[in-house]
Amino acid sequence: MFSPLIKELIESLRCLPGVGPKSAQKMALYLLERDSQGADRLAQSLRSALDKVGRCSQCRTLTEDHLCPICADEERNRSRLCIVETPADVIAIESTKQFDGLYFVLLGHLSPIDGIGPEELGLDRLETITQQQGVEEVIIATNSTVEGEATSHYIAQLLKPQGIEVSRIAQGVPMGGELEYVDGNTLALALEGRKKL
Template identity: 45%
Template sequence: MYEGAVQELIDELGRLPGIGPKSAQRVAFHILEADSDDMKRLAEAIVSVKEKVKFCQICFNVSEEDTCRICRDASRDRSVICVVEESKDVMAIERTRSFNGLYHVLGGSINPIAGVGPEQLHVRELLSRLSDDEVQEVIVATDPNLEGEATATYLVRTLGPIGIDLTRLASGLPVGGDLEYADDVTLGRAFEGRRSLS
């Protein structure tokens, strides 16, 4: 245990995802040794992101405005919505340049062990987006892991009766993996080979 502020910093860093006690200690000591101005900019960036960034009122992607740049872009294909778990998945797909439709961010996946059911996700908002006749296809792009598959199955059961084409990203993505870690070629091929669920 370190004294006061150093231990508090290590404890707070250790609460971040993917950072264990040893990593938190390394980062804390890096912060201590780094240039003061650099660390002030880091602190300001953290405060700024918490003050400025919110979620798009339409798709729930991160945005500094009420609607994100993708929803505001008139050149996007409004007949296709790609449903993803998190905003980081939107960026992973955008990097492939294989998709020009809109997105809907669920805000997670169904995980009964963690107490996350469909009610905690943005499924109702997705249903309301599908109430007009503009959307012709919904691509289910949840992670190919247990929670992602459970979420995809739920979406198929919920959206099936609406009569919209439902597709799922093709295989090629590693089972148990996350979209954000897939390389651009694999993710692009998965989009091209998506299969119908309805």
């Protein structure tokens, strides 16, 4: 019922996460009927982001500059480094305003079955950074998943011999969590990691 170009637009909108066939159709018709300016801007910004965005040479997050805004910020504490899996995790931690150091973005986690080893995560680069730049403390904030834990363990073994203080973010009951509804594994971690009052 649609002409080929409109069909192709609907199909290609489906690459967006969370967009199914119905939403893609709605989006395509909306853009063509009512917001061709917005569509034009989107096409342009996609094109320039694709052409120019690469990795920060320091922390490996996404940026079109040599250094990302955080690595370029002279005010940040360069002796502390937080290791995360993705650029979105950087945003999540920044939103807490509790960390003033720099980041290192793995862009994934160790997953031998997918061919993702230490090199793909830039761990050789991480070692160089910690050695050369006098990093004193490393906080590992990979996800609380099996792969995230394995990655965390591997990185800890890698950095400890350098005499760096390595820690892992706490695991336990989330804020507002009612014990009745918290799963058993989380509760076990919360008990194990109890703090003296």
